[in-house]
Every structure is written in C-alpha cells, then in structure tokens.
Amino acid sequence: MTDLTRMTATDLAGLVASGETSAAEVTRAHLDRIAAVDDRVHAFLHVDTEGALAAARAVDERRAAGEQLGPLAGVPVAVKDVLTTKGVPTTVGSKILEGWRPPYDATIVQRLRAAGTVMLGKTNMDEFAMGSSTEYSAYGPTHNPWDTDRIPGGSGGGSAAALAAYEAPLAIGSDTGGSIRQPGAVTGTVGAKPTYGGTSRYGLVAFSSSLDTPGPCARTVLDAALLHQVIGGHDPRDSTSIPQPVPDVVAAAKLGATGDLTGVKLGIVKEFTGEGAEPGVMAAFRESVDTLAKLGAEIVEVSCPHFRYALPAYYLIAPSECSSNLARFDGVRFGLRVGDDGNRSLEEVMSLTREAGFGAEVKRRIMVGTYALSSGYYDAYYGQAQKVRTLITRDFTAAFEQVDALISPTTPFVAFPIGARTADPYQMYLADLFTIPTNLYGGPGISVPCGLSEGLPVGLQVMAPTMADDRMYRVAAALESVVGTFTPPAL
Template identity: 95%
Template sequence: MSERSDLTRLTATEIAGLVATGEASAVEVTRAHLDRIAAVDDRVHAFLHVDSEGALAAAAEVDARRAAGEELGPLAGVPVAVKDVLTTKGVPTTVGSKILEGWRPPYDSTIVQRLRAAGTVMLGKTNMDEFAMGSSTEYSAYGPTHNPWDLSRIPGGSGGGSSAALAAYEAPLAIGSDTGGSIRQPGAVTGTVGAKPTYGGTSRYGLVAFSSSLDTPGPCARNVLDAALLHEVIGGHDPRDSTSIPQPVPDVVAAARLGATGDLTGVKLGIVSEFVGEGAEPGVMAAFHESVDALAKLGAEIVEVSCPHFRYALPAYYLIAPSEASSNLARFDGVRFGLRVGDDGNRSLEEVMSLTREAGFGAEVKRRIMLGTYALSSGYYDAYYGQAQKVRTLITRDFTAAFERVDALISPTTPFVAFPIGARTADPYQMYLADLFTIPTNLYGGPGISVPCGLSEGLPVGFQIMAPTMADDRMYRVAAALESVVGTFTPPAL
C-alpha cells in the first residue's frame, strides 16, 4: 500500500480494515485522498471547502487511538465528504448560497457529531444547488459541479458535489440530503449508491432547512455495504430533532450482507406501473428491465403494482416544498447572520432586508420562495397548498396499499441519464422532471435507495428500491443482491 493512488480506489470497508490492522495509517489514507482532490477537483469542482488541516488532525487522532490499543469502529479512519447543507463547527457552511458566504457555524450538526464520534475523517464540504433547490448542481452560487463520467454533463442535484466526489475517487464516503431525490438522483447519474433513509430516521438538527417535512440526510457511497455502514453510523434517535423517530435503526448492515449472498427467495417486488415508460429514455428502461430479470433469477417474485396518485406527486411537491421553503428562508434577512447589503445608515431595515435577499439569493431560490408565498397567501391556501397536502395523503395511501402486497417497490431512479450542463436551466419544468420517480418517496416518508444497474450511451443508469417506513433494511437487501449480479461501475479515468 505504498502507492497512495491505490488507497483512493479502495472501498470504505477495505480502508477501515487496513487502518484497524495498521497496514495503512489513517493519516496516509487521508493524504492520499487530499492528493487526489488536489489533482482532479479543479475539473470536477466537487468541493466548496477542503479542510486539510482538520482532516489530518482527525486522522492522526485515529492512529493514536489504534496505537493505544483502543478498539476502533467499523469506519474509523475512513475519509468522508459532507454536503454543505450540514453545519460544521468552525468550517464554512454556505448551502451553496452567497447569502451565507463565509459563515462558520458555532456548532456541529448531529450527523457531523456522529461522524466524528465514529472516527471518520471529514475531508471538507461539497458543492450543491443553492439551499438544495435543484436537480443538477448548476444552481450553486459557486459554479456547477461536473460529472466524472463526462465533464460536460451534470452530476445530478442537489447533492451533485457528494456524488461527484465519490465517482472521481476523491472520497470513499459522502453525506447528502434528500428532499425530493437529492441523494438518489445524483447517485443514479454518477454510477454511485445513494440512500434516503426513512424520514425521521436520521437527525435534521444542524441541517439548514429547505422543506422541513421532507428533508432527510443520508449516506452516499460507491457500494451498498459501505452505504449501510455509513447509515448505521449517522442514523438513530436524536432528542434535539422533534421529528426524530425514537426507534433504533433497522439492521441495515446485516441486510446488505444478506443481500450480497444473492438469494432473494421469498422476497416480493412490485414494479410501479405508472413509472414504466413514463417519459423515460429507452436505454434507461432497457437497463431497468434487465435488472428486473436478474432479480427474478435470484428468487424474487416480480409483480406489477399500480400507484395511481404517483402521477400527481410532482405538482404536489412543487407546492408543498416551496411553501415550506418560503417560511424557512425568511430567517435570512441580513440581520441575524450572513450577508448584509445596503446598510449605509440611510436605509430602513426593510430596505436592507430587501437588498440583502435580492443580492444573496439566486434565481431558482427566488422562484421557489415566490411560488411558496403565493401558495400560502390568503385566498389561495386551500386551492393550492391545501390541495397538495390532500394529494400527499393519497400518495401515502398508495404506498400503504402497495406494501400490503409486496415487500418493496422498484422503478428506474431517473427518467434519463446525465444531461449536458446548460441543457435544462432555461426550462425549470424540464429540470424538475429529473425527480419524477424519486419525489413520491419523500411525500410518503419512507426509505429509498438508488444503485447502478447498467449503462446507456456510456452513462450510468440508476435502479430505485422503495420500502415501507422504518423498513430500511429491506431496500439494502434488494440493492445488495442486485449489486452482486450487476457489479459496480467505474468512470473513465480523469
């Protein structure tokens, strides 16, 4: 393991094993990944901030603990990249926005606290669509991230920085957040694994809010077992989050190991009929159907399930999420923290607030704030926001009825592969369609995972598995079984 480049190609599980036995030091592993970031991130732009000093200090602490004979956790010494939506004490947290440029929080989010406690090494903060509003990471105030499979294409969004860091071998693990597909969709288009846990199964304390009833932090990795191990570290009840579920995390690691044996005997999977061919590219559907056949050969029973209200998920989501965003983002007013514009002593507080928000928010964030404010306004609340919440209830009923018949639901993750940068920014609706298949899971609150299932036009295709609430282990079992047949995918060398 003298060649540092070798260390960046290992799985998180392999790295942890080397660190635990002393075959490689955590410092050596961390330096290898910092070197990789220095070599390729000028082209990928996965990171907004690289904390080299903090990462090496954390790695040295892991090495000292091992030398002292302490028993290390299953991910100790493994580098991780964190989406810039989670607060990190003393480290810039911008949420991809100019309105928080340079802000260094005085506290860690629960997710970051748990990562530190597990001995993982935080490399830095990854790029994202501003306030997690986007499907391509083109709406970042700091420039787009590029897909390592093809640098002219998007890496998905809003968490494209985390997925691109994985695909570019800049980090073996990453953290994302999923409000309408922002973990799963980037995973799909970069050939990586992205898991959205059950809502409330991971803490939102310290997660800068976009849509409070939908936001869910979760694990990103290059294989299913690594994602499960990371899920186990960050999941579980947090009394500081009022929406946190007071139950232990299902045994996702055991489920991933079971799935890797390739036996799905007794597992019943439902293909969502509304998502078969629904605006999806032929290459995406071909890879999906090949994967369904592979799962059937592993012993799974495959049936078709109709979820009739899923077709209304997209419009419902784009009323509910912007409504919650218009409320959550009201705190960014140029008074309490962040950017402050126009405070020359001659303007009223209202003028300063208006100038600050005009300068600090990008076009997509403004669009959603205005949409949400309108949907919540007097005379329109019942017609828009109220109706959207009724649709959300119907979608939940669809899921409930489906899970009475099957153990998990399956579909493509996205209707299309990674599209060229700039191809959809002029048409917001076309951009929103990237989350067509992922949004229902967020409205329901259950878990979903995307795993690579093939290539179309030389670009990755994602396969989505959706499970009942607090049955996250089911999706990991099916995902690992598919991975055992299909394998993992390596992008062209950068």
C-alpha cells in the same frame, strides 16, 4: 499496495484497524487526489486539510493506544454543505451565507466525528438544495466524472461526484425530492434516503422541513449501510426524530450480497413504466428486473395511481415550506448584509440583501411558495397538495400490503449536458419524477447502479415501507452482487 483512493470504505477501515496502513496515509491519499482532479470536477466548496489530517492522526493515536476502533474509523468522508460544521464554512451553496462558520456541529457531523471518520471538507450543491443538477450553486456547477461536460445530478451533485472521482470513499447528502438518489443514479454510485425521521435534521439548514432527509452516499451498498448505521438513530434535539433504533441495515446488505432473494416479493410501479423515461434507461431497468427474478425474487406489477400527481404536489409543498424557512435570512442576524449604510430602513436592507444573496431558482421557489400560502389561495394550492400527499401515502400503504418493496428507475434520463435544461425549469424538475413520491410518503429509498445507456450510468430505485430500511439494502446489494460497481473513465 493498491491505490488507497480506489478502495472501498470497508476495506480501508480494515487496513487502518490492522495497522497495515494509517488513517493519516489514507487521508493524505484522498487530499492528494482532490488536489489532482477537483479543478475539473468542482466537487468541493471547501477542503479542510488541516482538520482532516488532525482527525486522522487522532485515529492513529487511538489505535496505537490499543483502543477498539469503530467499523469506519479512519475512513475519509465528504459532507454536503447543507450540514453545519463547527468552525468550517457552511454556505448551502448560497452567497447569502458566504464565509459563515457555524458555532456548532450538526448531529450527523457529531456522530461522524465520534465514529472516527475523517471529514475531508464540504461539497458543492444547488443553492439551499433547490435543484436537480448542481448548476444552481452560487459557486459554479459541479461536473460529472463520467463526462465533465455533463451534470452530476442535484442537489447533492458534489457528494456524488466526489465518490465517482475517487476523491472520497464516503459522503453525506440530503434528500428532499431525490437529491441523494438522483445524483447517485447519474454518477454510477449508491445513494440512500433513510426513513424520514430516521436520521437527525438538527444542524441541517432547512429547505422543506417535512421532506428534508440526510443520508449516506457511497460506491457500494455495504459502505452505504455502514455509514447509515453510524449517522442514524434517535436524536432528542430533533422533534421529528423517530425514537426507534435503526434497522440492521448492515446485516441486510451482507445478506443481499449472497445473491439470494428467495421469498422476496418486489412490485414494479405501473405508473413508472410508461412515458417519460428514455428508452435506454427503461432497457437497463428491465434487464435488472430480470436479474432480480433470477435471484429468486417474485416480481409483480402494482398500481399507485396517485404517483402521477406527486410532481405538482411536491412543487407546491416544498416551495411553501421554503418560503417560510428562508425568511430567517434577512441580513440582520447572520450572513450577508447589503445596503446597511445608515440611510436605509430595515425593510430596504432586507430587500437588498435578499436580492444580492439569493439566486434565481431560490427566488422562484420563494415566490411560488409565498403565493401558495397567501390568503385566498392556501386551500386551493397548499391544502390540495397536502391532500394529494395523503393519497400517495395510501398508495404506498396499499402496495406494501402486496409486496415487500417497490422498484423503478431512479431517474427518467441519464446525465444531461450542463446548461441543457436551465432555461426550462419544468424540464429540470422532471429529473426527480420517480423519486419524489417516496419523500411525500416518508419512506426509505435507495439508488443502485443497474446498467449503462449511451455509456452513462443508469440507477435502479428500491423503495421500502417506513422503518424498513433494511429491505431496500438487501435488494440493492443483491443486484450489486451481479451487476457490480461502476468505474467512470479516467479523469
């Protein structure tokens, strides 16, 4: 039989359902792969070997009993360590939650378990999802399987690297400013950010509540769509959850895989075709645009003039919300506690705990956000940023009156060497230049591999209107039908 770790989630589910292999065999193959390569990749913070094998055996027992299995039953999945998992460590990449075992599952984790997927463990990430390279994890950086001296993107680099290293066929990420799509682009995998509110945030440790969006990561567009269908949908425990069913993203991916985009109108964002991107990235993007046109899509240029202000607006809104959300980590209720020797005040214990528990990037964003929300500066900074957000939303609305979806490069550059940008936060922030507008708008976006530059993957981003997630899957699957999937050099 073909190496189980190299197979798609769709094919693995078919083998398990038919009895040609067992979920336990599939799980063991991936656990063995993790043991063989993760010392070089560091995709995982915690591997739940016993829990994974128990879940796999349960699937096999259900199949033996004649139960009808779901479309992903028996398929392993890696979960970004930002989602709570009952009894399994959830650290959010931070020392302040080291060793914390939540008493409940996030809604998405509940849905994964109910669907019969097998959770392998929790993946590495930038601390509290604040970063673009997974170098800001308190537990060390993750390495890109294409070149282990380079970053795998962030903040969900662990999930993307696990896919590219064949440690898992599926993964879950979260996207606040591009943290699913950007790692997908630089690791040659598929990363999809659903419509904000289309996937539940219940049990997602909050960074920026008006932006955070959990979503699927995979090696193929169809696999991502299948995972999206499992985790999406209304959740009454999440006040921002949209009370509508998930669009038929699986049917859209299958339609796109036929390679026919006749009648689809795609817009190239004028503001994303000038300076700021590496020549090799733009060359791969232009070649992909030509491919989409040959598949029948009509390509037009559209202007979204306020997209150029998205980066500064985001870096006021997101830190402001993080400064509020992270106030709960005070050394009193849960997590790390430092200096509680009976001789210090509560304020001193809080200060010492936060000093020891938060990393430099988290502290930077908390301070920026606290300043932006402070008396006398709120209107000048946070208030103005929210006005820019409205203008960006209007740009999207106007663009979607002209086209079905927008396309752009996912990232301005390919994976850069570890340590190359940590000394200059602004250069690091530029990694999310093309992805941030979609988060501010709240619509869906997907990154699909579209080529190579200097031997490293380049991603193409498809952006669609809110609750039109199916459109992005159709376009992405159509491109994939020509470009194919990407395989990194052997580890």
